[in-house]
Amino acid sequence: MTVSGSDAVSVRNLEKRFGSFTAVDRITFSVRRGEIFGFLGPNGSGKSTTIRMLCGIITPTSGEGRVAGYDILTEQDPIKKSVGYMSQKFSLYEDLTPFENIRFFLGVYDVREEEWDERIEWVLNLTMLRDVRDRITRDLPPGWRQRLALGCALLHRPEILFLDEPTSGVDPITRRHFWDFIGRLAADGITVFVTTHYMDEARHCGRIVLLNEGRIVSIGSPSDIIRESFPDRPDASLNDVFIRLMSRNGGE
Numbered sequence: 001m002t003v004s005g006s007d008a009v010s011v012r013n014l015e016k017r018f019g020s021f022t023a024v025d026r027i028t029f030s031v032r033r034g035e036i037f038g039f040l041g042p043n044g045s046g047k048s049t050t051i052r053m054l055c056g057i058i059t060p061t062s063g064e065g066r067v068a069g070y071d072i073l074t075e076q077d078p079i080k081k082s083v084g085y086m087s088q089k090f091s092l093y094e095d096l097t098p099f100e101n102i103r104f105f106l107g108v109y110d111v112r113e114e115e116w117d118e119r120i121e122w123v124l125n126l127t128m129l130r131d132v133r134d135r136i137t138r139d140l141p142p143g144w145r146q147r148l149a150l151g152c153a154l155l156h157r158p159e160i161l162f163l164d165e166p167t168s169g170v171d172p173i174t175r176r177h178f179w180d181f182i183g184r185l186a187a188d189g190i191t192v193f194v195t196t197h198y199m200d201e202a203r204h205c206g207r208i209v210l211l212n213e214g215r216i217v218s219i220g221s222p223s224d225i226i227r228e229s230f231p232d233r234p235d236a237s238l239n240d241v242f243i244r245l246m247s248r249n250g251g252e
Contacts, residue, residue, distance in 0.1 A: 011065030
């Protein structure tokens with residue numbers, strides 16, 4: 001595969017080592033613009049490390065890649081301005097209100113001040129948090145805090161949104177609403193790159209990667225991967241695929 005600027009994300013032989021430990025082991029894949037792309041794997045499989053390399057947070061040990069048209073080895077600062085990143089751990093300020101968090105991150109993302117009022121209104125409407133804009137964030141339900149974190153990641157109108165286990169720890173109804181929200185973002189042309197442990201969530205993705213011990217063990221649409229793994233079982237699910245592939249490759 002040739003690393004292409006026409007895709008939202010494209011990497012070839014991407015590797016990250018920490019001393020003698022290889023966290024990501026020469027992986028190659030691409031993500032189309034406007035696609036919901038899923039990254040699945042057990043804990044320690046290299047999902048978060050991959051996202052941090054793609055967001056320009058850490059430098060790859062070797063390999064090549066482009067994100068939003070920028071080189072992940074030499075153009076990390078432009079990448080950071082072109083992507084939104086929502087980490088596994090809630091990363092906003094719980095002692096501030098949603099409004100104050102939004103104002104703070106407008107400054108962090110260097111959004112022009114004359115655009116602040118419009119962006120604040122846009123995010124409050126998008127996240128449906130207008131009625132609680134002045135409540136302390138720690139007092140909000142977990143699902144509402146997740147919506148706020150996602151809204152803040154979108155403040156600078158990124159081309160690509162990286163979501164690292166965005167629904168971890170929230171109830172099934174909140175997860176369903178969250179994925180409805182992600183679908184609307186993709187429909188508006190935003191590329192969504194998401195990691196998850198929930199196989200039912202992965203069915204919302206156009207394509208998925210199954211990662212284990214830093215290596216790609218399968219890539220394709222959820223339905224194609226199921227058919228390839230269980231050609232004689234029409235009742236098979238992604239859970240079945242996950243268990244088979246992770247066990248075969250030494251995972252959990």
